[in-house]
Amino acid sequence: MKKIFRVLSSLLAVLLLVTTLSCFCFVSAANNRTFTTAPEIYTYVRDGYNQGTLGPISITKGTLKNGSSSKTVYLITLSGTEIVLNQSTEVVTDLLSGFNLKSAYYYNVVNTVLANIPVGSNLIIAGHSLGGMIAQQVAANSTLKAKYNIINTVCFGSPLLSAGSREGVVKRLGDVSDPVPYLSGSLFNNTLWAILGLNRENGGYGLLGIHAHNLSYAREDVWGAYDVTGTKYGSAKLILDLDTRVFYQSPIIDW
Numbered sequence: 001m002k003k004i005f006r007v008l009s010s011l012l013a014v015l016l017l018v019t020t021l022s023c024f025c026f027v028s029a030a031n032n033r034t035f036t037t038a039p040e041i042y043t044y045v046r047d048g049y050n051q052g053t054l055g056p057i058s059i060t061k062g063t064l065k066n067g068s069s070s071k072t073v074y075l076i077t078l079s080g081t082e083i084v085l086n087q088s089t090e091v092v093t094d095l096l097s098g099f100n101l102k103s104a105y106y107y108n109v110v111n112t113v114l115a116n117i118p119v120g121s122n123l124i125i126a127g128h129s130l131g132g133m134i135a136q137q138v139a140a141n142s143t144l145k146a147k148y149n150i151i152n153t154v155c156f157g158s159p160l161l162s163a164g165s166r167e168g169v170v171k172r173l174g175d176v177s178d179p180v181p182y183l184s185g186s187l188f189n190n191t192l193w194a195i196l197g198l199n200r201e202n203g204g205y206g207l208l209g210i211h212a213h214n215l216s217y218a219r220e221d222v223w224g225a226y227d228v229t230g231t232k233y234g235s236a237k238l239i240l241d242l243d244t245r246v247f248y249q250s251p252i253i254d255w
Contacts, residue, residue: 030239045077060077060105060241065239073123083127100137104253154229160190177205
């Protein structure tokens with residue numbers, strides 16, 4: 001009887017071990033998510049609109065695959081204008097960025113990258129509205145360009161900034177009804193590229209510019225032909241380890 005009990009106990013222990021390992025493997029696999037289109041990246045960027053509970057900046061480690069090429073990357077996401085106490089996503093930052101001037105948001109992103117991403121890493125930066133403006137300024141930062149390989153910047157509903165000094169490939173996506181992609185000083189001092197450098201699609205919003213600005217970029221029927229780098233008919237995909245995602249605050253005044 002004791003022998004039978006020992007055998008049953010051993011079988012139960014093995015069963016529990018196999019179940020635990022199976023669950024562990026399932027959870028690990030579930031935390032890797034593959035992004036294939038620009039709208040999926042836009043939705044990921046929008047997590048930064050959280051009323052300051054997490055912060056507008058996030059960094060996630062992943063793998064960028066494009067054809068036979070595969071490289072480890074860090075995706076930096078930047079959300080746009082949001083009125084939150086002591087968060088540098090307010091209207092003043094919009095005005096500063098519109099004239100390509102530095103802001104607390106800009107410096108916070110640069111410092112966050114330097115403090116949390118290993119030197120020599122490949123970077124992809126994605127932002128919506130103000131976040132896309134900051135993304136372009138960050139892609140032009142001389143310190144970051146010297147320490148990292150900025151390979152792609154994807155901007156949703158953002159005007160042109162820092163033209164000519166940005167590292168890597170920059171793609172600006174703008175709904176034809178969204179007025180925000182034209183609201184920067186570049187419309188006057190770099191008119192041709194501010195207009196022709198914008199990838200436009202029609203979401204059918206007509207005069208409802210605010211709806212185009214906030215809703216269009218999540219729509220697969222409008223932007224699904226653009227891959228994760230913002231390239232139309234591109235085939236790049238991004239596999240992110242969601243366990244590595246960390247959000248960061250961007251205060252106006254760092255007490």
